[in-house]
Amino acid sequence: KQEVTQIPAALSVPEGENLVLNCSFTDSAIYNLQWFRQDPGKGLTSLLLIQSSQREQTSGRLNASLDKSSGRSTLYIAASQPGDSATYLCAVGGAAGNKLTFGGGTRVLVKP
Amino acid sequence: SQTIHQWPATLVQPVGSPLSLECTVEGTSNPNLYWYRQAAGRGLQLLFYSVGIGQISSEVPQNLSASRPQDRQFILSSKKLLLSDSGFYLCAWMGQAGSPLHFGNGTRLTVT
Numbered sequence: 001k002q003e004v005t006q007i008p009a010a011l012s013v014p015e016g017e018n019l020v021l022n023c024s025f026t027d028s029a030i031y032n033l034q035w036f037r038q039d040p041g042k043g044l045t046s047l048l049l050i051q052s053s054q055r056e057q058t059s060g061r062l063n064a065s066l067d068k069s070s071g072r073s074t075l076y077i078a079a080s081q082p083g084d085s086a087t088y089l090c091a092v093g094g095a096a097g098n099k100l101t102f103g104g105g106t107r108v109l110v111k112p
Numbered sequence: 113s114q115t116i117h118q119w120p121a122t123l124v125q126p127v128g129s130p131l132s133l134e135c136t137v138e139g140t141s142n143p144n145l146y147w148y149r150q151a152a153g154r155g156l157q158l159l160f161y162s163v164g165i166g167q168i169s170s171e172v173p174q175n176l177s178a179s180r181p182q183d184r185q186f187i188l189s190s191k192k193l194l195l196s197d198s199g200f201y202l203c204a205w206m207g208q209a210g211s212p213l214h215f216g217n218g219t220r221l222t223v224t
Contacts, residue, residue, distance in 0.1 A: 044156075
């Protein structure tokens with residue numbers, strides 16, 4: 001059974017600092033990996049999707065890497081802003097690609 | 113463009129009462145549909161998913177059920193709510209397998 005872990009559960013950084021968020025998974029036979037953002041009381045917004053054959057994916061200030069063999073993904077957010085404060089979740093797609101297993105999330109606070 | 117509608121946004125129900133949460137998707141056909149629950153302090157738990165009309169897979173034994181009467185409609189139901197059913201319920205859709213997962217805004221259910 002796939003298990004997805006995100007450590008730390010919470011982190012606080014000053015504005016302008018780069019954010020590094022970690023995600024680890026136990027079964028490397030994945031279809032893809034997605035990163036999401038969740039604001040309090042809201043649904044999840046998809047940020048980046050990395051296919052199992054890819055090593056990284058970029059969108060603006062966001063960059064996500066994937067190392068399938070070691071069971072790890074990292075989300076980098078450059079030059080953090082207070083508006084980046086949210087909970088970030090990673091999710092791993094199973095072999096068929098239509099079921100995701102989620103990590104517990106990392107709650108981020110960017111202080112102005 | 114595709115949109116997902118989920119209602120109601122909040123719901124307070126007494127123990128033993130029935131439940132019906134509805135989710136509809138616009139702008140796509142034959143989507144994969146999902147119901148997740150997010151309890152306080154816990155991760156996102158997949159409850160049900162559907163790959164087509166009348167096709168429902170249950171992930172967790174519980175007193176909840178799901179139905180998909182139309183291609184883009186997904187309903188979560190219960191005949192008798194328990195206190196432990198309280199939580200944040202999220203509907204989501206995915207196009208072809210392996211594409212991004214898109215969430216609705218969620219329903220906050222409090223069982224009293």
